[in-house]
Amino acid sequence: MSYDVIVIGCGLAGATCARELAERGGQRVLLLERRPHVGGNAYDCEDGSGILIHKYGPHIFHTNNERVYRYLSRFTDFSDYMHTVTANIHGNFVPVPFNFNSIERVFGDRAPGLIKKLTDKYPEGTKIPIFELTEQNDPELSELADYVFNNVFAHYTEKQWGVPITEVSRETLARVPVFLSRDDRYFQDTYQGMPKDGYTAMFERMLDHGNIEFCLGTDARDRVRFEGGVITLDGEAFDGRVIFSGALDELFDYRYGDLPYRTLDFGFETHGVDSFQPNGTVNYTVDMPYTRITEFKKLTGQKKAGVTTIMKEYSRACTRGDNPYYAILNKENLELYGKYKELADRYPSLFLVGRLAEYKYYNMDAIVARALELCDRLI
Numbered sequence: 001m002s003y004d005v006i007v008i009g010c011g012l013a014g015a016t017c018a019r020e021l022a023e024r025g026g027q028r029v030l031l032l033e034r035r036p037h038v039g040g041n042a043y044d045c046e047d048g049s050g051i052l053i054h055k056y057g058p059h060i061f062h063t064n065n066e067r068v069y070r071y072l073s074r075f076t077d078f079s080d081y082m083h084t085v086t087a088n089i090h091g092n093f094v095p096v097p098f099n100f101n102s103i104e105r106v107f108g109d110r111a112p113g114l115i116k117k118l119t120d121k122y123p124e125g126t127k128i129p130i131f132e133l134t135e136q137n138d139p140e141l142s143e144l145a146d147y148v149f150n151n152v153f154a155h156y157t158e159k160q161w162g163v164p165i166t167e168v169s170r171e172t173l174a175r176v177p178v179f180l181s182r183d184d185r186y187f188q189d190t191y192q193g194m195p196k197d198g199y200t201a202m203f204e205r206m207l208d209h210g211n212i213e214f215c216l217g218t219d220a221r222d223r224v225r226f227e228g229g230v231i232t233l234d235g236e237a238f239d240g241r242v243i244f245s246g247a248l249d250e251l252f253d254y255r256y257g258d259l260p261y262r263t264l265d266f267g268f269e270t271h272g273v274d275s276f277q278p279n280g281t282v283n284y285t286v287d288m289p290y291t292r293i294t295e296f297k298k299l300t301g302q303k304k305a306g307v308t309t310i311m312k313e314y315s316r317a318c319t320r321g322d323n324p325y326y327a328i329l330n331k332e333n334l335e336l337y338g339k340y341k342e343l344a345d346r347y348p349s350l351f352l353v354g355r356l357a358e359y360k361y362y363n364m365d366a367i368v369a370r371a372l373e374l375c376d377r378l379i
């Protein structure tokens, strides 16, 4: 079989492009994926005790983009799961983002007074950056802001990024809010939920198309070469398009050095109980070496008595051979990325899409939207 397009990587970026180009574009697609499974980081599977787990970290679908929701709904139904996160503050489970319910949990009898002060100044539903509360020169609101900063944000962020809080950008700090609401949901998007049969089943349906041939366990670098402005497939010049969703520094043999990332180590534990924690994700914001614990049954709604699986996440610097998860975005790293991008631009039929190829954090819906837009242009 000859191909019109090669897609590298079978996460949401690659799978969406493969399906669109095969179906809407009528093109013959070769899809190459290094891992032995589809789905990229959204892959899920049953563990030894029959619990559906997310191997690369908990993935909750949420979006305000109707096109993305409708597109993915062709391949899966979604449950009506609404994600909630609590911070474990010395054993007290406090809703995050910090809201009226959190204020009551932490400040007890003082809560009504604090809530009144906030609602006298701001409309309900506002997310107020804690810096703005400090600037009010009201000692009680400053105390609230300091509490959120120290007990919900600072230690957690230090663990996540591996730097002292003083080195975290002011822009990031400015995003920590107090949410004037009793809405405990972590996301307020119009559409949210979990794929009813899991992400992997959704991907399998996306790839079930006669124009798609996919090879798992295949590192594209073993078959597709980029040299001197020419792309080859299995040693022969390839004049079709290549859509690449892997890491750009790796593609060009780290010529200018490694693009820095944070990686995660996942500690899975199965416990002989119905339920481990009160809600899907609990952030450890004042102690513990891990950042958070996710209990999968709470996310997926899976009914299984007497057993549950949890996952602890440990964040650390990424070195070659680790899974790169979070791009470390600063001026220096973006300049380095720019040099790799210049190399990629020497191949006019090479298109970059995805969180690795673009060295950017994308939620799942954003990456599907990006892939759909790219295909709109290509078809």
Ligand SMILES: Cc1cc2nc3c(=O)[nH]c(=O)nc-3n(C[C@H](O)[C@H](O)[C@H](O)COP(=O)(O)OP(=O)(O)OC[C@H]3O[C@@H](n4cnc5c(N)ncnc54)[C@H](O)[C@@H]3O)c2cc1C
Binding pocket: 008, 009, 010, 011, 012, 013, 014, 032, 033, 034, 035, 039, 040, 041, 042, 056, 057, 058, 059, 060, 061, 062, 218, 219, 220, 221, 245, 246, 247, 264, 325, 326, 353, 354, 355, 356, 362, 363, 364, 365, 367
């Ligand atoms: C811990 C964590 C939790 C997250 N939770 C959420 C969430 O709750 N909600 C949400 O919306 N988003 C979440 N995200 C973001 C989500 O994971 C991304 O939006 C999504 O993975 C992006 O898809 P992608 O296709 O760009 O990348 P990926 O899913 O990483 O897919 C890229 C694929 O390319 C393959 N590949 C790379 N190089 C090669 C090569 N040389 N040859 C062959 N194959 C190659 C890789 O093996 C991989 O399978 C989370 C991310 C992380 C890290």
